[in-house]
Amino acid sequence: MIPPQKQMTGMLGHPVAENPIDRMFDAVYAHHGLCWQFWKNDIASAADLALAVRALVPLGYRGMAITVPYKVAVMPLLDTVDDDVRAIGAANYLTIEAGRLIGHNNDGKGVVKAIEKLAPLAGRRVVMLGAGGAGRAMAVEMAWAGAAHLTLITRRQEQGQEVADTVTRASGVPAVWQAWEGEVTVPAGTTLLMNATHLGCAPELEPVPVRWDSVDPACVVVDVITNPRITPFLATARSRGCPVVDGVEMLVQLAMQIFEQWTGVTPEEAVFQRAVAEALGE
Structure with missing residues (x-):
């Protein structure tokens, strides 16, 4: 047959x-x-x-x-x-x-469900590195899920500012743009740090340029990369005691x-x- x-x-x-x-x-x-x-x-x-x-x-x-x-x-x-x-x-x-x-x-819905299996989003101060098509969805959905504040760190001001404005317009949650220049210093008080770029993807496995001494060990660290599951970004975060959520x-x-x-x-x-x-x- x-x-x-x-x-x-x-x-x-x-x-x-x-x-x-x-x-x-x-x-x-x-x-x-x-x-x-x-x-x-x-x-x-x-x-x-x-x-x-x-x-x-x-x-x-x-x-x-x-x-x-x-x-x-x-x-x-x-x-x-x-x-x-x-x-x-x-x-x-x-x-x-x-x-x-x-x-x-549903990019954002997926990330919210993945994060909330580990920790609640309500009240979190979020820093997102990158703000492309997936990042903008994740930023809006995290705001809808109760995040208190978002900082979008990008190399292009036009992109980052537009996504920050979209978040605030869609949710009422304050969101700001910060320039990505060299190593990123994570703002004080950040309780969730997300890599929404392609840095760390196989096969290049490029490091994300973050000053890890500016990241609180209690900060939840999230990566959107799916291969490998544990990227250099997440491996470093985990070595510093941060709880991590992987892209898989x-x-x-x-x-x-x-x-x-x-x-x-x-x-x-x-x-x-x-x-x-x-x-x-x-």
Whole structure:
């Protein structure tokens, strides 16, 4: 008997090679007996992004994740977006319904769930390094979850200030921009420090230039990088006694939400955790 045609899902971004998301989704599809598949697609330019997005409907895709650097650039290419995308100004996944591309954003929801498995966000003073498409979603969602204050540290003032303004406009929580110049001195009173850049990703494993003597050992330290699970940034934080949250945990939390949105099946977290651990060779 010829099996039914696979339902296609995937990711658009650049680079995508080191991301374990395809191994995770394919394992979970198989666990639930779904004839679905997940493809990572390395898209070299914004022009190619437009071509790829236009092809999703005729190719029969059911859903698509969007990763760096296209979470903002993809928005004009969509038919509509949900309220989260309107508030945040970026989309990290699409559903495809009746030939229409619908943008959603759960980057921040994933990070909030991952952090709150370790510690509550309410009242925290957050410092975020970087403020791209994922960072802006995380900043807004952390504010919605009760963070008391956010500092966005970026090299480009226009980007950082725009995200700070978005946070305050969407949540009412005060947010400010700080210039990233050389080694970052973390402001006094910071209780959560997040790396939202690509520094530390395999295979380069670049260090994040932070003055660790300015980081309180009680400060929760978070990294969005998914490969490796424990980046140089988190390894240093852990060696100084800081509680840490890794990017793999965030990926699992947001992937479960996307899986359920695409398939209508309630996922089992243990299956996601096991699949991503195997993908990373753990």
